[in-house]
Amino acid sequence: MFIQPWDAALDREEWQQWIADGHDFGQLSVNGPAGQAPAVVPTHFTVDGDDLLIHLARPNPVWRAIEQDPKVTFTVIGDYAFVPGPWRAGPALPPTDGVPTSYYAAVQFTCHAHLVDAPEAKAELLRRQLAHFQPEGDHAPVAPDQPPYGRMLPGIRGLRLEVTDVRAKFKYDDHKPVEHREAVAERLTARGQALDEPTARQQRRRLDRMGPWRA
Template structure:
C-alpha cells in the first residue's frame, strides 16, 4: 500500500481510534508453492493494549496448511471509501472536465505473527474474548470445555491469535489538495449524501490542511 506523506496518520492514536470502531476485515496469507495469496474475510476483536487480534475459523478451512507453513499474515481493514468524480478535484483555473477522479478511503493493515490455538480451554477463552467484543451486552452463554451450548462445537474450529508486529495506515482524503478545493469536495460530498459520503467528509474536514 503506497502511503504519501499527506495521507499518513498524524499519530498512532488516529488509526487506533479508527480501528477500535471496526471489527471486520480480510486476513491475507502467503500461498503455498507459488500459489497466489489466500484471502479470508472474517470478524475479529482487536486489543490495542495487548497488541493483538483474535479470531477463529472452521477446521475445514483451506487456509490452515498455508498458515502453518508460513505463520505470518496481514489483517487488512478498509472503510469510509467513496468515489470522487474528476470535476470535483479540478483547480479553479482549469476546465472542470480536466479534474482527476480518485478514491477516498481509510485503511489499516496489521502485519501479524500467527499463533494457531487448538487447546480446547484456550479456544474457549479466545471465543469468550470475541463474544465480549461483539456482544458486550451479553445474550449468549460463555464457551466452556464440555459444557453446553458451545463445548461440543470447539472441536470444529481453530482459534487464531494474531500478534501485531507492524502497522501501515492510510487516510486518503484529499490531503494534497488546496483548502479551497478540499472545501468544495466537502460541499459536494454533503450534497451527494451517498453511502459513506458523510464519513469521508468528516475525515476530509478533520484532516484539512487549512
C-alpha cells in the same frame, strides 16, 4: 500499500481510534503454496492489547498455509468513496479536466500468527470476541463442557495475530487547499451514497487536525 506523506497517519492514536470506532472487519492474507496465489479470508476481529484475535472454521484451507508460514497480513478498509473528476478540477481548469480519485482509510497489520487449538484457550478467545461484539452479555456461557459452544469448539480454530508492524493510510486529498477539501466534503455529504457521509467526516476530521498541508 503506497503511502504519500500527506496520506500517512498523523500519529499512532489516529489509526487506533479509527479501528476502535467500529472498524472491526477485515481480510486475512496468507501466503499460498509455491505456485499458487495468496489466500484471502474476510472476517471479523477483536483487538486484544497489541494483538488481533480471530477464529475460522476448521475446514478452512488457510490452516496449512499458516502452519507452513505464520507471517500474515491483516487489512482493514473503510470510509471510502469515489470522487468524480469535476470535483477535483482546479479553479483555472474546466471541470472535465479534473482527475477522479478514491478516498479511503486503510490499516495493514503485519503479523505473526499463533494457532489457538486448546479447548479452553479457544473458549477464552470467543469470550473476548463476544465481550466486544455482544457486550450486553446476552449469550450462553462459552465453556468447553457446556452447550451450545462446547459441542461447536472442535469445529473452529483460533488465531492470535501478534502485530509486528502497522501501516496506516488516510487518503483524503490532504495536500489540496483547504477550500478544495471543504468543498469536496460538502459534495460527499450532499450526494449521500454508500459511505459518502463517513468519508466526508474523515476528510473534515483530518482537515481540523492538519489544516493546510505543510511538507
